[in-house]
Amino acid sequence: MDLKENINQILLILIFLIVAVSYNFIYLFQYMSYGGYLLPYDFNTYLYLILAVLMVAGSFIPLVIYLFYGREPEIDYNTMYEYDLPTDDPPAIVNAICGSSGYKKIGIPDIDGFNATIMDLIDRNYLILKDVQFDGDDLNSHGSVFLEINTDKDVSSLWEFERVILDFLIEYEQDGIISMDLISESMSYIESAEFFRETYEKWAYEVKQTLINDGNLKKAFLRKGDKYIKIFGILGLAVALIAQVFIRVNPLAAVYYMGVSSIILGASSAISIVMPxxxxxxxxxxxxxxxxxxxxxxxxxxxxxxxxxxxxxSVNLWNRYLVYATALGVAHGVKKAMEFSLPKDILRENDIYMFQYDNTPTSVLTNAINSALEPD
Incomplete structure (x- = not known):
């Protein structure tokens, strides 16, 4: 019998054993405490003590779930550094699976993936950086950054989530040019912020659907344990709250132990709900x-x-590294290395670097996304 597929039956058996053992333990404890004479404790007293034991025992259910569903399989891979791109997946897909946020759900992309997708479109020449002006050699002295959609490229081969971004940018096109400053300024208007929110959510949905349709999400990560532990968290928290209400209207001394146990159960349940x-x-x-x-x-x-x-x-490989480093949330190291390794005139002509550079479009888009996604 596969124990992982029968965890519910195992938990029921454990609960039954806990009830039986705890009842006999309490009975024996009372017997020994009074010189071998059993006191006529009423049924409610024993019931509350048993419930207290059960709530404490129930607090360890997340551990049982982890043991059955959370332990990772062993793999034969011990390399500390990868010097080449491991796969040719789009940066949004890499971000959705391997993004930097510890609390991010597997399969759900974030802001880094959105920015990396635009950079990837620039790197593949679907978007062109236009009219970046400098004052001298200082890279900080550039003006506004503009994008242009390359109409010579066939967009039918793009992923749906990539076309979502192009459709969004087209809405801000004026005489064939898209101003990143205009996008940023428009976020102060409710209509524009709502439009951006819808675009971002549609983009994230399409990325997730791509993973689901290709079967890569299920092939990479199993959520069953997380589902069970969240169910436990909700039910456990409800039981703990009910117990806290109940002990305030019951005069029996035994409910004190039930109260302490409900606090332990509530803490375990709350941790389970917020657990990554x-x-x-x-x-x-x-x-x-x-x-x-x-x-x-x-x-x-x-x-x-x-x-x-x-x-x-090569410069082209630098660009690919910068795109995927952005998707993984660690672009700073690549930018710094590019500045150390490449001449300034090369950097100024590099669309990927200039788009990622501090105080240019990535920070504009990040601020715009944060503003658009804030609760009303």
């Missing part, structure tokens, strides 16, 4: 290898001294 899904859920063998490869690449690109010592061998 990576703890109770688990990677499959394929998913763990996928994540491990990209995590090793992330370790490489966020280490300035390492990427400086082993840099990419």
């Amino acid at each position: 899904e990576k703890i109770a859920g688990r990677w499959t063998e394929y998913g763990r290898e996928y994540y491990a490869h990209w995590d090793s690449f992330k370790t490489y690109v966020e280490d300035f001294s390492l990427i400086k010592e082993y840099p990419p061998n």
Whole structure:
């Protein structure tokens, strides 16, 4: 019998054993405490003591769920650094699976993935950076950044989530040019902020649907344990709150133990509700290898001294690294290494670098996303 597929039956057996043992333990304790004479405790007293024991025991259910569903499979991969891109997946897909946020759900992209998708469209020449003016050699002295959609490129081959971004940018097109400053300024208007929110949510939905339709999400990560632990958290918190209400209207001394136990159960339940899904859920063998490869690449690109010592061998490869480092939330190390390794005139002509550069469109879009997604 596969124990992982029969956890509910196992938990019922455990609860039955706990009830039986706790009842006999309390009975024996009372017998020994009074010189071998059993006191005529009423049924309610024993019931409250048993419920107290059950609530304490129930607090360990998340541990049982983790043991059955949260332990990761062993993989034969021990490489600390990846010097090449592990896969050719779009940066939004990599972000959705391996993004930097610890509380981000697997399969749900975030702001870094949105920015990296635009950078990827620039790198593949679907978007063109236009009219960036400088004052002298200082890279900080550039003016507004503008984008232009390359009408010579066939967008039918793009992923749906990439077309969502192009459709959004077209809405801000004036005489064929898209001003990033205009997008930022428009976020102060409710209509524009709502439109951006809808665009961002549609983009995230399409990224997730791409993973689901390709079967890669289920192939990489199993959520069953996280689902069970969240159900436990909700039910456990409800039981703990009911117990706290009940003990305030019951005069029996035994309810004190029930109250203490409900606090323990409530704490365990609250932690279960906010627990990141990576703890109770688990990677499959394929998913763990996928994540491990990209995590090793992330370790490489966020280490300035390492990427400086082993840099990419072309500007095009630098650009790819910067796109995927953005998707992984660690672009700073690559930017710093590019500034150290490449001449300023090369950097000023590099659309990917200039788009990512501080105080240019990525920060504009990040601020816009944060503003648009704030609760009303």
